[in-house]
Amino acid sequence: xxxxxxxxxxxxxxxxxxxxxxxxxxxxxxxxxxxxxxxxxxxxxxxxxxxxxxxxxxxxxxxxxxxxxxxxxxxxxxxxxxxxxxxxxxxxxxxxxxxxxxxxxxxxxxxxxxxxxxxxxxxxxxxxxxxxxxxxxxxxxxxxxxxxxxxxxxxxxxxxxxxxxxxx
Numbered sequence: 001x002x003x004x005x006x007x008x009x010x011x012x013x014x015x016x017x018x019x020x021x022x023x024x025x026x027x028x029x030x031x032x033x034x035x036x037x038x039x040x041x042x043x044x045x046x047x048x049x050x051x052x053x054x055x056x057x058x059x060x061x062x063x064x065x066x067x068x069x070x071x072x073x074x075x076x077x078x079x080x081x082x083x084x085x086x087x088x089x090x091x092x093x094x095x096x097x098x099x100x101x102x103x104x105x106x107x108x109x110x111x112x113x114x115x116x117x118x119x120x121x122x123x124x125x126x127x128x129x130x131x132x133x134x135x136x137x138x139x140x141x142x143x144x145x146x147x148x149x150x151x152x153x154x155x156x157x158x159x160x161x162x163x164x165x166x167x168x
Contacts, residue, residue: 027100027104027105028099028100028105028106028107029046029099029100029105030046030081030082030083030098030099030100030101031043031044031045031046031049031082033098033099033100033107034046034068034082034083034084034098034099037084037097038066038067038068038084038148039066039148040053040057040068040146040148042056042057042146045073045079045080046070046071046079046080046081046082047071047072047073047078047079047080048080049068049070049080049082049146050070050072050143050144050146053070053146054151055151056150056151057146057147057148057149057150057151058146058147058149058150058151059143059144059145059146059147059151060144060145060147061121061122061123061144061145062091062145063085063088063091063094063122063145064085064088064145064147065085065086065087065088066084066085066147066148067084067085067145067146067147067148068082068083068084068085068145068146069082069083069084069085069094069096069113069122069125069142069144069145070082070142070143070144070145070146071083071125071140071141071142071143072140072141072142072143074140074141076138077140081098081100081101081140082098082146083096083097083098083101083113083127084096084097084098085145086109086110087110091115091120092114092115092120093112093113093114093115094112094113095110095111095112095113096108096110096111096112096113096127097109097110097111098111101127101129101130102128102129102130102131103130106130108128108130111127111128111130112127112128112135113125113126113127113128113135114126114127114135116139117139121144122142122144122145123141123142123143123144124139124140124141124142125139125140125142126138126139126140127140
C-alpha cells in the first residue's frame with residue numbers, strides 16, 4: 001500500500017513540474033493586455049507604443065472609447081504604461097481598463113483617469129489607485145491617445161465630414 005501511495009505522490013510531483021505557476025509564468029503586463037482588448041497591434045514596452053504608432057495609427061489628445069492612452073516613460077515608471085478608454089465621461093475624465101497598475105498583474109475595469117494638465121491636452125493624468133480607493137496623488141506624464149483606426153483614416157473621415165457639412 002505504501003508503494004502505491006509513494007508512486008501516486010511521485011506522479012503528482014512530477015506533473016507539477018509541467019504546470020505554470022504565477023511565479024514561473026510571470027504577471028500580466030499592461031501592453032499585451034491593452035493590445036488584446038483594443039485590437040491595436042503594437043508590441044514591446046508600453047513606453048515605445050507612442051512612437052511605434054506614428055504613421056500606423058491615428059494619434060491625438062481627444063479621448064475616445066477604444067483608444068489607448070499612452071503614458072510616458074518617467075523615472076518612477078520607466079516602462080511607461082498603456083490603458084484602453086472604456087468610457088468618456090467628459091473632455092477631462094474617462095474610465096479606463098488596464099492591467100498591472102494598482103496591483104501587480106491585476107486587471108482593473110472602468111477606473112477613473114482625469115486630465116490634470118494645464119492646457120487640457122491629457123499630458124498629465126491622475127489615475128485611480130486601488131490601495132487608496134481614489135485617484136493617485138501624483139500626476140503621470142502622458143503622450144496622448146492612440147486610436148484603433150489607421151493613420152490615414154482619421155484624415156479621410158474628417159475630410160468627408162467637412163465635405164458633407166458643406167453640402168448641407
